[in-house]
Amino acid sequence: MVTAHARQPQHNPVMTSPTVLAFDVFGTVVDWHGSIVRELHQLYPRVDGDAFALAWRAGYQPAMQRVRSGELGWTRIDDLHRLILDDLLPEFGLAHLNEAQRVHLNRVWHRLHAWPDAVQGLQLLKQQHTICTLSNGNMGLLTNMAKQASLPWDCILSAEVFRAYKPDPATYLGVAHTFDVPPEQVMLVAAHQDDLDSARACGLQTAYIERPLEFGAAHVKDVSPSPHNTLHATDFVHLARQLSQG
Amino acid sequence: MVTAHARQPQHNPVMTSPTVLAFDVFGTVVDWHGSIVRELHQLYPRVDGDAFALAWRAGYQPAMQRVRSGELGWTRIDDLHRLILDDLLPEFGLAHLNEAQRVHLNRVWHRLHAWPDAVQGLQLLKQQHTICTLSNGNMGLLTNMAKQASLPWDCILSAEVFRAYKPDPATYLGVAHTFDVPPEQVMLVAAHQDDLDSARACGLQTAYIERPLEFGAAHVKDVSPSPHNTLHATDFVHLARQLSQG
Numbered sequence: 001m002v003t004a005h006a007r008q009p010q011h012n013p014v015m016t017s018p019t020v021l022a023f024d025v026f027g028t029v030v031d032w033h034g035s036i037v038r039e040l041h042q043l044y045p046r047v048d049g050d051a052f053a054l055a056w057r058a059g060y061q062p063a064m065q066r067v068r069s070g071e072l073g074w075t076r077i078d079d080l081h082r083l084i085l086d087d088l089l090p091e092f093g094l095a096h097l098n099e100a101q102r103v104h105l106n107r108v109w110h111r112l113h114a115w116p117d118a119v120q121g122l123q124l125l126k127q128q129h130t131i132c133t134l135s136n137g138n139m140g141l142l143t144n145m146a147k148q149a150s151l152p153w154d155c156i157l158s159a160e161v162f163r164a165y166k167p168d169p170a171t172y173l174g175v176a177h178t179f180d181v182p183p184e185q186v187m188l189v190a191a192h193q194d195d196l197d198s199a200r201a202c203g204l205q206t207a208y209i210e211r212p213l214e215f216g217a218a219h220v221k222d223v224s225p226s227p228h229n230t231l232h233a234t235d236f237v238h239l240a241r242q243l244s245q246g
Numbered sequence: 247m248v249t250a251h252a253r254q255p256q257h258n259p260v261m262t263s264p265t266v267l268a269f270d271v272f273g274t275v276v277d278w279h280g281s282i283v284r285e286l287h288q289l290y291p292r293v294d295g296d297a298f299a300l301a302w303r304a305g306y307q308p309a310m311q312r313v314r315s316g317e318l319g320w321t322r323i324d325d326l327h328r329l330i331l332d333d334l335l336p337e338f339g340l341a342h343l344n345e346a347q348r349v350h351l352n353r354v355w356h357r358l359h360a361w362p363d364a365v366q367g368l369q370l371l372k373q374q375h376t377i378c379t380l381s382n383g384n385m386g387l388l389t390n391m392a393k394q395a396s397l398p399w400d401c402i403l404s405a406e407v408f409r410a411y412k413p414d415p416a417t418y419l420g421v422a423h424t425f426d427v428p429p430e431q432v433m434l435v436a437a438h439q440d441d442l443d444s445a446r447a448c449g450l451q452t453a454y455i456e457r458p459l460e461f462g463a464a465h466v467k468d469v470s471p472s473p474h475n476t477l478h479a480t481d482f483v484h485l486a487r488q489l490s491q492g
Binding site: 078130132138139140142143144146147154155156157160161178179180 | 324376378384385386388389390392393400401402403406407424425426
């Protein structure tokens, strides 16, 4: 049972104001579920967009695991998304899609929409901090997404740069190394506790962002605070407010 | 002798409008000479800033050569700049600088000023193209510079990402690979013919930018057009105008 007390946001003191804010992207900055459902509805209205989006995303961790285990060599998320998609299409009655249609659909991940607070929040956060991505998405995907969704990154960093997927420490520590700062001057911002846990184990500060609708309105996500995070925010604007008071 | 005809800008047809414009940075986007002279004049007014800036920059290619030859392992430009600086200080009567002063002075490369047309030109070019850096400068340096000088990159790419300095083909082809486009959909924009020659050899389109004052007003640079470049522009706004007519 989740008590009222346990749901109270935690306010651990920020030890040092972070120089760099590194953002998880899928689910934290952009609404992958809603964006995929919307596009599928337009392209293939008879397909269950909710189930399709969830199945596509569910293939993500196992696909990365095939790279981590060495079964696949280094592979970009674009290519992993495509492997999963090709497996998925027959299950949803879309086995007939031709190559151009598959390429186009796979690029939906480049066209994901930002959560409503994201652009304003990033603009605020950018005034006091260096803001960058730290995503398993590849550089091209993240750049196209930023251009389309007007995400004002100072720098795009990706698993592709570090040749390792999160939660490999090389990714979290890679951000600190890139900006030549100690890990505690970097804060990971994410809507996923496991990502934050891994960052914290590397010495980063952590901020949890509530994205209760990440998996769609039919699958509301538990966004309870963890006492281990440095900050807990309802959205990016709330995070900016907390950091400016820190 | 340079004839009037030879100095006439060339207008080779753009084969395909480039998807990505990749910019050389030092000298092309930012005025390293003028910025270093200005800072030195403020910090150490008795030093010959012009000679100091030229000597620092002159150490750049030999320092990278030590990495290319294997004498040094992979080294960031920040660290190469520091090696050169430490060698240089005694020659200019600055051997007494302490560690903090050296660190601060070395970071002048993060604080370089943009050429007057750069921000406006990049904003225009960004409307139709993906604009990124392709510099031997490290990611942190380029990010800090962009933040300070308001350079609106869609993406920062660097020798550091490709673990190779220009003119290694891995850098030029790395841009095309990052954005999953053929090399001819990438245009290198630079104020240096040798950089453009190397990019062209990899199949990229090339645009030469005139920066006659790159080495200071006392050392005006020859900015004659080469018939081999796709475009030749006086500055970024001129480049934007040519590309929008292409």
